[in-house]
Amino acid sequence: MALRRLGPSRAESAASSAVLVLLAAAIVWLGAVQSRLSPAVVVATSPPPPAAAPVASADGRVFETAAFLESLAGATPGGPVESYDPETLSDRIDGKAELYLAANFQEMSVRGFSLPSGAHLDVYLYAQASPRDAYAVLSAQRRPGATPSDVSPDAYATQNALYFNKGNHYAELSADRADAATLDALAQAARDLAGRLPAAEPAADGAGAAPDPKTLFPAAGLDAASLRLAASDAMGLAGFSNVYTADYAMPSGAATAFLAQRDTPEAAAADAKAFAGFLAENGYAPQQAQGLPQGAVLLAAPGSFEIIWTSGGYVAGVHDAVSREAALELAAALAAGLKDAVK
Amino acid sequence: MRIVVARRISQAFFVLLFLWFCLVATVGDAFWQLRGWPINWILSLDPLTALGVVLTTRTLYAPLLWAVLVLAATFFLGRFFCGFACPLGALNQLAGWLTRRRLPTAARVADNAPGKARGVKYVLLAFFLGAAALGSLQTGLLDPLPLVFRSVNLAVLPLVDPGRFGIHGEGRFYDGAWVFGLILLAILCANAWRPRFFCRYLCPLGALFGLAVRFTPWRIGKADAKACGTCRRCEEYCEGGCRPSGELVLSECVLCMNCLDACPTGRIGFAARPSACGERALPDLSRRGVLAALAAGALAAPLWRVGGASALGRDPALIRPPGSLDEERFLARCIRCGQCMRVCPSAVIQPAVTAAGAAGLWTPTLNYRLGRAGCLQNCIACGQVCPTAAIRPFPLDEKLGRGQYAAAGPLRLGTAFVDRTRCLPWAMGRPCIVCQEVCPVSPKAITVGTVLEPVPGGAVSVSDAKGAALTLAGAPVTGRNLGSGDYFLRGAGLSDDTARRIVSHSGANLALEKPLPDLGQGRRAEIVVRLQQPHVDPTRCVGCGMCEHECPVSGLRAIRVTSENESRSGPGRMLA
Amino acid sequence: MKDHDPAPAAQKARPEALSRRAFLWRLAGAGVAAAAVGGIGLSLRDAVGPAAMENARALATLGDFAVPAPIAGKPRLAEVHGTDRAAMFTAGVAALGGMAAFVARGDTVLLKVNAAFAAPAVLGATTSPELLAAVATACREAGASRVLVADNPINNPESCFEVAGLADAARATGARLVLPRPALFSPLSLPHGRLLKDWPVFSGAFAGVTKVITLAPVKDHQRAVASMSLKNLYGLLGGRRNIFHQDINGIIAELGAMLTPTLCVLDGTTVMMTNGPTGGSLSDLRQAGVMYLSADPVATDALGVGLLGKTPADLPYLALAQAAGVGTTDVASLNPVTVNTEPAAG
Known part of the structure; x- marks a missing residue:
């Protein structure tokens, strides 16, 4: 009667099998559930919401x-x-x-x-x-x-x-x-x-039939890649807006030409005066010179020369020329081109 | 197959599954990441958690219905969960087996005798249920499932995290992790003294199961009382210590089935009859002890409330994760399992050691210094993994205040406050503004006011000026990189409009972006620094803590989030 | 799963029968327990999880207690001059059609006093106990079945009502104090309200109430310029209401929309001219000897501000409240009457 059992009874084996079946069912269930992504994962793996x-x-x-x-x-x-x-x-x-x-x-x-x-x-x-x-x-x-x-x-x-x-x-x-x-x-x-993209409407710019200022810069010595339009605060002067600038390498040295178009000659003259005044404030002094464009002033500081004039509705000038000769040379070339534009 | 083999397979399965769930608690869609893994399933099987939450909230959060199934099965089969499923029980059993291999049989048998100390766990259970009945859920402190999840999540895995398994490249820090580690170590080591020490003496879940087994139709027992009682082999490896050779202590049997396997006569069986040598439902219990514990628990909850730590006197540094319930309801649900802390991609959710008061020990709080970032805008993980909805499963739209939640606004965790006595631009004249850059809210909740402040040692006199190039009378000694773009030169006594940015600086030569206006006689000027000083807009700040985390004042941060204006507190917000 | 031992010998048949019966009992016990646990679990099942906020159901207003306006041409605002508040109130109500026009037999009347501070009545920081006694008595005489007195003061409620003499006045006239307790507050969300959203208000004081009379002193107020009939309603707010000081005019206007009283009594017999709203010195007070009575709190406040030497333009909340339809600053449209209770003194 008191025999050492040799193996599990049928009931014990059945119970063991039941345990294993339950575990297998759990594994199947886990496998199925894990493929349904948690909202946390969905949120984290989708692209961030556009902030604006x-x-x-x-x-x-x-x-x-x-x-x-x-x-x-x-x-x-x-x-x-x-x-x-x-x-x-x-x-x-x-x-x-x-x-x-x-x-x-x-x-x-x-x-x-x-x-x-x-x-x-x-x-x-x-x-x-x-x-x-x-x-x-x-x-x-x-x-x-x-x-x-x-x-x-x-x-x-x-x-x-x-x-x-x-x-x-x-x-x-x-x-x-x-x-x-x-x-x-x-x-x-x-x-x-x-x-x-739509092209610019011809008269939309308010500039009328006047030529685009950026076509008026003389070609000789022009660094084409330097042509810029300063929307505001050109050359450091607050309120001096919509000014085209272009850098030149002249035989007599480097200089920058600038050109801005205004609605009226009076507005142009006011801007030119303001800029001249700004330069004077910053230590530039007027000098006399031959061969300046009509109505132009030459202002100089050590190593830096500026020429400003107006022509019709344009404010034109030479900015930060390294030498007096370069300034005068570039001013003459710019004035010549401008004369043809303003009739 | 023998049932003990099936039991070992089942235990191994649950331990591995438990470790797997801890490991995959990382947001991501790879198979070894969160995906859809039901990482709370084992926690959901816990009837003590379910009972506690029912007592505190009078509702049963749907996932916890699993626990009802476990409890119902326990009524029929006994403590199968302890023997076959509990991962901590399995680890205890393994630790006990490993540390006790060389003991003689008599010593083993002696260690497995029932004793009065078995009643301790019932006393603890009474305390926890008493506290829960009055609204404070403390079961998680000792409940083996939250305990083992917390220990592994916050102490064990961070030890092996960095650079391994490709899960977390960087280390993760958890406040007071050593306590969790030592508790787990102590629990495992105690098995060397008594097998399943924790299960036998401390486990409140085991006690709950022990109370539920009174009517089990099937149970371990001896077929007849004759010619037995000498070999005691049934008690040599008895995990529960329930005395199968004599008067069986029904509540202590954990269904390890070792007695059934060890009996040389086959007299011990799992059968539909009481044990032939008699049975008792429970170990010797001090009725007074249980009642005292019940009363103490029931008193603890109101006393904590009197302490005010969960209401008016709350530590403002207690910042709960997004979607957290208000404090009272939060403490009625949180079981401190550490799942939110593990899953948080920023590791910013930390176990509160003191911030939440005694009643909130180890509940989650946000610590923006320990984390790897603030609370991420594009993350809802903590709400999704919370097993009891102490952190509600909130959708992203609710967190960001979009779509149907647009009227309610985003979930706010608190508000950032600038400490002007520590902030570099405010207190020390140094440009910084990192907090504004990292603010993830749009429009930004941190705005800046720009001021120009004189730099110490920055009073200079201009000896020569050539356009924008100046020569000073002497080289200024400021210790700053004046050409960095943040520094300006301003004529002495002139307005800020006249200040000119310093473009480069070497010795006594300064180049400005534009020429200075005329300085007049003396040509005195001062070097000023342009400072952007941060201001927090409390209507936009969500308290995500990105600013606090990134603030370069690395000790006590110069911008810190506290819980004011948090969404979960409802009325009583800071702003009208 | 069952016993593996073969059935024992025949003489054990009886114990086995016993054992079988016991087994069936246990089976039944386990079944009942499992069913009970399952049933309880399912019945408590919460599939959606907890809501973000409890008490999501909020009141819209505290109620409209207005009585029908008198026929056109009859006065709707009375200005009473005198020194005896009881006489002034009686004369003022008489000019507006008598107490019967406001309180009917069987009404439960809530008197909203200003008991904000634990300061003696003589300092004028709170509603005058004489006025409270007079109004409570008048309500009783008009047939009111119950008269309640309520406020949610800033200082401890019991001491506020006691020190200000309002508790004694209520006891003497059979009115009952309703002191604020957390259970008496419930959230209110004013429709189209900007500030009063999900905010706890003293709604418990309004249980069963059919008429509301506000009794407010005229006081200087540091933040709001003046504290009168509308500002008095601030005392119906709970929670950390001082956050509303960030938009004091906005909240005062919304308070008017929150509650429409039956009658507003604005007591300018003694006016706190400086250091409001707490005062603290008799030198802060001025004997102005005026009382305004009207159902329109905007109108009483528009007049009352004059007692402080200021104009309605100094009170931005008046325009906001008028725009919100709370009342009118055009006092003349209410056909005001002026009464002197002491012609000789006047």
Whole structure:
């Protein structure tokens, strides 16, 4: 009767099997459940909510720039379009927003794309108030060493990016790679975007039939890449706005020409006077000289020469020439071109 | 298969599953990350948690229905959970086996005899249930499942975390982790003295199960009383210490089934009849002790309230995770399992040592210094993993105050306050403004006011000026990098508008971005620093603590979040 | 699972039968326990989890206790001059159609006094006990079945009512004090309210109330410029209400929308001219000898501010309250009457 049991009874084996079956069921259940992602994981792995979108939609604003980024030839959208107005721009481009705001920024949309080469492409499309403002933001941040691009007359490209303006829009396309395939795709995308952007309306700029000031700079010695439009505070003078500048390398030394268009000759004369006064405040003294353009004044400080005059509605001048000769030479060339424009 | 083999497989399964759940508590969709793993399943099996939450809230949060199933099965089968499932029980059993291998049989048998001390766990259970009945849930302090999760989450895994398993590249810090580690170590070491020491003497969950086994139709027992009682092999490895050879102490049997396996005569069975040598339902219990503990527990909750730590006198440093209930209801649910602290991607959720008072020991609080960031905007993990909804499972829209929650605004954890006596731009004239940059709220909750302040040693006189290039009478000694763009030159006595940015500086030569206006006689000027001084907009601040975490004043931060204006407190907010 | 031992010998049949019966009992016990636990668990089941806030159900207002306006042309505001508050109140109510126009037989009347501070009545920081006694008596005489007196003061409630003499006045006239207890507060969310959202208010004092009369002194107030009929309603707020000092005019206007009283008595017999709202010195007081009675708290306040040497334009809340439809600052539209209780003295 008191025998050592040799093996488990049938009931014991059945109970053991039942335990194992329950564990197996638990494993199957766990396997099934783990594939239903927790909301925490869904939230963490989905793209972050666009920060500015709720703000924009709250005031019901419709961003016209967003529509241009719906699709882009040869590129695949990699996220939603995010749009910003003057209130929210600094959330996106903190630090550089001032540059756009000073040039009558209207709105900006940005979207990420991926290119067939595998590169990531960010496209920023800014709308400014006028074509002149768009040109101002383009020219103010022209990268040194950039090459001109055929996308638009003022467009230029760097190793991995392309910048152009068309009408009142300014666009930046920058890729995270610099290989040839990426650059080709980038140029293709830029041409597609440029093709869809509206061109400037001929009389929209308020400049009437007057020629574009930037065509009036003399060609000799001009560094074409240096042509800029300062939207505000040109050459350090607060309130001196919409001034084109261009750098020259003359045989007699370096100098900068500037040209600004005003609505009336009186306004032009007032600006010229203000600038001359500003220079005088900063230690420049008037000098007499032969061969100055009509009505011009020459102001000099050690190593720096300035010439200012007006011609019709234009304020023109030479800024920070290294020598008196260079200043006079450039002034004469600029005045000659200007004479043809002002009839 | 023998039932003890099945039991070992089951124990191994639950221990491994438990470790797996601790390991995968990392937000992510890889199989070794959170995915959809039900990492609270083992915690949900806990009838003590369920009973405690029912007593404090008069409701049963749906996932805890698992515990009802466990309790119902216990009524029929006995303490199967202790023997087959409890991960801490299995670890105790393993530790006991390892440390006691060389003991002689007689010593083993003697250590497994029932004794009066078994009653202690019933006293502890009475205390916890008494406290729960009056609204304070303290079961998690000793309940083995929260205890083992907390210990492994906050002490064991952080030891092995850095750089291993590819889970957390950086180490994670937990306030007072050594206590959790030592408690776990002590619990495991105690098995060397008595097998399953914790289970036998301290475990309030075991006590609850012990009370539930009174009616088990099937139970361990001897078939007949004759010709037995000498070999005691059934008691050599008896995990519960329930005396199967003699008068069985029913409540202490943990269904380890070792007696059934060890009996040479096959007299011990798991059967539908009482043990032939008699049974008793419970160990010797001091009825007075149990009643005293019940009363003490019931008194503790109101006393804590009198202390005011959960209401008016709350430590303002107590910042609960987003979605936390108001303090009273939070303490009615939190079991201190540490799941939220483990899953938090920023590791900013910490066990409160003093911040939440005695009643809130080891409940979660946010510590922006110990964490790796503030509370992330794009994260809802803590609410999803809380087993008792002390942190509600809130959606992202609610956290950010979007969509249907737009009217209520975002979930606020507190408000950041700038300590102007420590802030670099406010107190020390140094540019900084890191807090404003990292503020993730849009529009930002931190704004800046810009001022120009004279730099000590920055009074200079200009000896020569050529346009924007100046030569000073002497090189200024300020100890600052004046060409960094934050420094300006301002004519003595002139307004801030006339200050010009210093573009470069070497010795007595300064280059400005624009020429200075005429300084007149004496040409005196001063070097000023442009400071952006932070201000917090309390209507926008959500208390996420990014600013506090990043503040370069690394000790006592110069911007700190305290719980004012937190959403969970409802009326009594700081702002009208 | 069952016993592995074979059945014992025949003589054990009886114990086995016993054992079987015991087994069935245990089975039943376990079944009942499991069913009970399962049933309780399921009945307490909370599938959605706790709400973010308890007491999500909030009141919209404390109620509209206005009586129908008198026919056009009858006065709706009385200005009473004198020194004896009881006589002034009686004369003022008489000019507005008598107490019967406001309190009917069987009404339960709540008198909202200003008992904000534990300061003696003579300092004028609280509603005058004489006025309280007079109004409570008048309510009784008009047939009110119960008269309640309530406020949620800043200092300890018991001592405020005792020290200010209001407790004695209430006891003497059979009115019952309703002191604030947490259970008497419940959240209120004013429709279109900007400040009063989910805010605890003294709603328990309004249980069964059918008429509300406010009794406010005229006081200088550091933050709000003046504390009169509308500011008096601040004493119905609970919680950490001082956060509303960040927008004092906004909250006072919303208080008017929160409660429409039956009658407002603005007592300018003694006016606290300086150091309000606590005062503390007799030199802060001026005997102005005026009392205003109207159902319109905006109108009483528009007049009362004159006693402080200021104009309605100094109280931005008046315009806000008028815009919210609480009342009017155009006092003339209420056909005001002026009564002198002491012609010889006047």
